[in-house]
Structures are given as structure tokens and as C-alpha cells.
Amino acid sequence: MMALLSALFLVAGAGLCLIAAVGVLRLPDYFMRMHAATKAGVAGCGLLLIGVAFAEPSPGMWIKVAIAIVFLLLTQPIAGHLLARAGYVAGVPLWGGTSDDQLKGELRRGDFDQPATARPRRTKMQKGIDQVVLGLASGRGLETAIAEALELARTHKADLVGLAIVDTKTLHNVGPVPLGGNHYAAQLRNTLTTKARHRMAEAVQSFEQAARAANIRFAVSVEEGDPVAILRAQLDRGVTLVLPRHAWFDHGLAEKQIDPAARLARHRITPAEASDKGDAPIVVFS
């Protein structure tokens, strides 16, 4: 009788473990996998240990099995909770069909740099380039970005647009001002914006010179505002975005140096290849 009970519990426990493992293998996103692993895993393990106790019955065995099960029941929910929280905070992508993210706004989500395997191979789509948009931000990496954009425009016979942006969103954020400091803050904003416009004009000039020298037709458009929104509006079918590796549209005037790649990643704009070598420009295929 004991042997039969033991076999029953063993098979049931191992079956639940298998279900949990299949769930971990097959479910579409991280959070679902975690739920399968912890819930079914604990139940399966518990049943299996009960089966073991039936197979080798002794008081000591039963006590140890009871301790193990209680321990699993106490710890696995905590581990699962911690893993889920860590994953959410890290910004692990949710399943595409998720309709309701109840933690939105409750927990901060970080950037999650997807590994190369998960990213679709966008480089293969290069032949569909109709328009090359070059972000003109003065700073390190601008020269190589211009060269890359000219090269792309020439090889794909695409239209070339120089997009110069002044990041007023960042520049207008001058930090807290003391009482009565509003006048000074406004003045500071104005100076910064004027300086940024000058630097932008220099960048535009160097772009125009390079494009003329290469004998490529081009257009220039100038915008002010939130660069990410402007760049996103540009991203259309057949448009390729080329940005300098180290220069952002504050033109080096923001208090802290801004890393363009990190900024884009935060707003879920993924570059084609994340090569960090030197000054190689950031290329975004739409």
C-alpha cells in the first residue's frame, strides 16, 4: 500500500516538475516563465518528496521531508517575487499581447539592452533605403557620421536630409533657482539656446561643405524641441537615421554629457548595430 502511494506521489510530483519545466521552455515572456517555474516547481517538488517519505518511511524521514516542504513553501514565493520585481525593474520586455501593465508608474523601469540574438537583423533591409536622415549635433563623432551618411546616400541613391535640432527640452532645464532667480534663469536659458543655435549652424555648415564636396544633393531642416520626438517622427518606412556617436543635440551645452545611444535606448529606439568602437556613428533603420 505504502509502495503504491509512494509511486503515485512520485509520478505526480515528477509530472508537475515536467509541466513546470515545459512552461519555462515554452511560455512567451519572462514573467510567465517565472510564474510557471515557481508555482508548479514547488508543488511538484513537494509531492515528490512526500512520495520519497512514503518509500522510506521513518519518523526522521517524515520530519526532514516536512521541513524541506515548509522551507520550499516559504522561500520559493519570495524568490519568485524578487525575480519578477528585478526583471520588471530591469525592463525585461513584456509579451507583445500584454493588455494591462498594472505596475506601470508604480515601479521604475530601466533600459534593457536586448542581446544580439533577440534583435531582428535589420542590416539585411538596407536595400530599401529611400532617405537618409543625418542628425547634426556638433561634437565628437560628427565628421564620421557625415561621412557615413554621404556613403549611404550615394550607395543607395537615397535622398539626403541634414536634420539639425536644438534640444530646448534639455537646455531649458536649468535646475532649481532660488527665490527671485527667475529672471536669471530665463537669461541663462536664452544664452544657452543662442549658443546652441550657433554651434548647430556650424554643424550645418560643415555638413553642407562635405555634401557639396561629394557632389550629392541634399536638404537641411532645422527644428527645436524634444529631439527624441522629432527623430521618432522622422522614422518612417525606408528612412535611415545616422547620428554621431558621442554628440547629442544639446551641442555639448548640457551640464552633464549625454550619451546618445543610452538616450535612444531609453526611448526604445534601437540602433542597427551596437558597435561601440571609436566614433562609428549610430545607424537606425526604420
Add this chain to the structure above:
Amino acid sequence: MIVQALYHGGVFVALMLLLAALVCAGVRIVRGPSGPDRVVALDILSLLGVAAAGMAVIVSGSTAFIDIALGVALVGFLASVAFAGFIERGSIDEEEEG
């Protein structure tokens, strides 16, 4: 007699199911696609380790293996907690404003 056969068959089936589960978890560890996914696979792998230690009691006949099951459960929990902290801290960059 028949009870013995059923018991041994049950043990064999349980071992095979565990093996299949181990293979599934292993495939998930290899496939990723991200670090946290691998950590979850590792979590269930440690649970399967507890189960395997339990099965070892039956297969070997030595009850000492149940202590190993307890130990593996403890280590698995600590590993999960440590990895969770690692994922959470490693992901947020210092720069506050976006």
C-alpha cells in the same frame, strides 16, 4: 508481486519525467534570450535538483540524500535572491533624468 512491479515502474517513470524536465530547463538556459530568463531557468533547475536528490534516496536506498535535498533547496533560494539583486542593481544607470 504486482505491487512491487507497479512501484518500480512508478519510480522509473518519475525518473524519466525528471530527466525530460531537466532537458527543458537546460534548453531554456542555453537559449536565453536574456540574463533574467536564464536565472529563472536556473531557479527551476535548483528545484529539479531537490527532486533529483529525493529520487536518489529511493534509487540508492540511503536516506542521507534527503539532507542533500534540503541543502540544495537552501542554496537554490540564496542563488535566486542574489541573482535578483544583481539583475535589479545592474540594470539602472546612475543618470536620473530622461
